[in-house]
Amino acid sequence: xxxxxxxxxxxxxxxxxxxxxxxxxxxxxxxxxxxxxxxxxxxxxxxxxxxxxxxxxxxxxxxxxxxxxxxxxxxxxxxxxxxxxxxxxxxxxxxxxxxxxxxxxxxxxxxxxxxxxxxxxxxxxxxxxxxxxxxxxxxxxxxxxxxxxxxxxxxxxxxxxxxxxxxxxxxxxxxxxxxxxxxxxxxxxx
Amino acid sequence: xxxxxxxxxxxxxxxxxxxxxxxxxxxxxxxxxxxxxxxxxxxxxxxxxxxxxxxxxxxxxxxxxxxxxxxxxxxxxxxxxxxxxxxxxxxxxxxxxxxxxxxxxxxxxxxxxxxxxxxxxxxxxxxxxxxxxxxxxxxxxxxxxxxxxxxxxxxxxxxxxxxxxxxxxxxxxxxxxxxxxxxxxxxxxx
DNA sequence: AAAAGTCCTTAAGGTACCTTAAGAAATTCA
DNA sequence: TGAATTTCTTAAGGTACCTTAAGGACTTTT
Numbered sequence: 001x002x003x004x005x006x007x008x009x010x011x012x013x014x015x016x017x018x019x020x021x022x023x024x025x026x027x028x029x030x031x032x033x034x035x036x037x038x039x040x041x042x043x044x045x046x047x048x049x050x051x052x053x054x055x056x057x058x059x060x061x062x063x064x065x066x067x068x069x070x071x072x073x074x075x076x077x078x079x080x081x082x083x084x085x086x087x088x089x090x091x092x093x094x095x096x097x098x099x100x101x102x103x104x105x106x107x108x109x110x111x112x113x114x115x116x117x118x119x120x121x122x123x124x125x126x127x128x129x130x131x132x133x134x135x136x137x138x139x140x141x142x143x144x145x146x147x148x149x150x151x152x153x154x155x156x157x158x159x160x161x162x163x164x165x166x167x168x169x170x171x172x173x174x175x176x177x178x179x180x181x182x183x184x185x186x187x188x189x190x
Numbered sequence: 191x192x193x194x195x196x197x198x199x200x201x202x203x204x205x206x207x208x209x210x211x212x213x214x215x216x217x218x219x220x221x222x223x224x225x226x227x228x229x230x231x232x233x234x235x236x237x238x239x240x241x242x243x244x245x246x247x248x249x250x251x252x253x254x255x256x257x258x259x260x261x262x263x264x265x266x267x268x269x270x271x272x273x274x275x276x277x278x279x280x281x282x283x284x285x286x287x288x289x290x291x292x293x294x295x296x297x298x299x300x301x302x303x304x305x306x307x308x309x310x311x312x313x314x315x316x317x318x319x320x321x322x323x324x325x326x327x328x329x330x331x332x333x334x335x336x337x338x339x340x341x342x343x344x345x346x347x348x349x350x351x352x353x354x355x356x357x358x359x360x361x362x363x364x365x366x367x368x369x370x371x372x373x374x375x376x377x378x379x380x
Numbered sequence: 381a382a383a384a385g386t387c388c389t390t391a392a393g394g395t396a397c398c399t400t401a402a403g404a405a406a407t408t409c410a
Numbered sequence: 411t412g413a414a415t416t417t418c419t420t421a422a423g424g425t426a427c428c429t430t431a432a433g434g435a436c437t438t439t440t
Contacts (some may be wrong), residue, residue, distance in 0.1 A: 134323045
């Protein structure tokens with residue numbers, strides 16, 4: 001198993017000694033998901049936090065009328081879960097699917113809670129992750145409120161060129177909150 | 191000075207002994223802001239994190255065309271700042287104004303960074319705050335993408351009845367991402 | 381290799397929400 | 411207290427984005 005990517009991610013924020021590293025590694029499990037596999041389904045217990053080693057995931061929400069909204073894409077070196085439900089022990093509101101064959105590390109909620117106690121430095125690590133996630137979502141709210149779809153699309157391409165290469169236009173449209181037909185019109189008008 | 195509210199907030203998440211409490215209290219400063227005062231202006235250095243003891247604040251963003259979008263309201267027992275700029279030492283993108291006479295505790299970025307080192311338990315406290323902030327923003331993104339304005343307005347009234355009582359309809363409209371005129375139409379149609 | 385499904389696009393007609401303007405009600409200020 | 415400002419509303423015309431439908435290009439499955 002290749003732990004380099006995930007351990008480097010952690011090392012960017014907190015220093016771990018050998019023992020702490022081994023303990024962390026012993027708490028995560030590795031899984032492969034083929035393209036189209038679901039890591040999480042609405043209604044399921046959501047007690048896993050996932051880290052993308054390779055491949056790509058998409059988290060999405062299906063509303064009452066059946067419309068899909070993409071909540072986030074996760075590419076290598078990103079963490080993802082239905083965070084609200086993971087933290088509060090609620091049944092999942094989202095779906096998480098592999099949009100490519102993906103290699104994933106996962107940690108269970110109870111192991112994470114124990115990790116915080118055994119290696120308190122991880123409080124800092126996840127504080128920083130949560131801060132980044134918070135400010136990213138807040139910027140997205142601001143964009144959604146203040147920019148028309150065309151500019152949001154251009155910003156998406158600028159900010160996430162590597163994601164844009166991997167996902168379909170339909171998925172980008174559902175991330176931007178518009179229909180594929182309208183995204184098509186936007187692209188034509190460039 | 192009345193530290194009860196803020197210390198209770200902290201006690202809900204981490205236990206502090208007398209010494210730790212005193213240290214924390216020594217790092218926060220108290221300020222009063224009259225209604226309409228600005229705590230933060232776009233372009234300013236944003237090196238303060240604010241906690242609302244009483245009153246109410248509003249954080250908003252002004253886009254290129256002069257349109258205001260309300261990012262969040264902060265009522266008693268809430269923390270608020272332009273988090274992205276606070277964390278990254280960037281000039282503020284937002285305005286934060288008192289919408290009532292308000293009593294505020296503030297901590298400076300460098301004191302917070304030192305607090306994490308002297309009392310690492312605060313890593314946990316702020317991790318939990320950031321988690322909650324993240325999931326709140328994410329739910330807002332989902333709502334903005336999947337619900338029409340009328341339902342977003344009803345949800346706002348359900349979720350934040352105490353805020354709805356304090357702020358103007360114009361401010362609610364700018365939080366929902368609609369014009370005051372359209373909010374008026376929505377209210378009429380109930 | 382054919383069949384089935386999904387994606388992307390085009391186009392026509394519809395709707396949610398915006399812009400501008402203006403007046404009445406409420407609040408702030410002198 | 412009266413004047414000024416801001417809020418909330420109504421209404422008419424406009425635009426961004428949606429819905430439905432259909433066809434061609436890929437991709438996946440058999």
